[in-house]
Amino acid sequence: MDLLILMQNRALPLLLLTLFLILNVVFLIGIWKRRLHFSKGFLMFASALAFLLMTSSVILIMFTMFIGYNQ
DSSP states (O other): OOHHHHHHHTHHHHHHHHHHHHHHHHHHHHHHHTGGGSOHHHHHHHHHHHHHHHHHHHHHHHHHHHTOOOO
């Protein structure tokens, strides 16, 4: 199948997952720019959580694109 057709058919889930991924990246950048104001424990927890959520979002994007739901 053509990749563009797959993306058009699954636009809403891909849009939501991509938005979630972008929000996690912005959150991680924001945390690290103000890292002097936060404790090391919070930085480690927030960073680990953000990386976990970004990884799961990328995995879900790949699942939606290539395995996904049938029409």
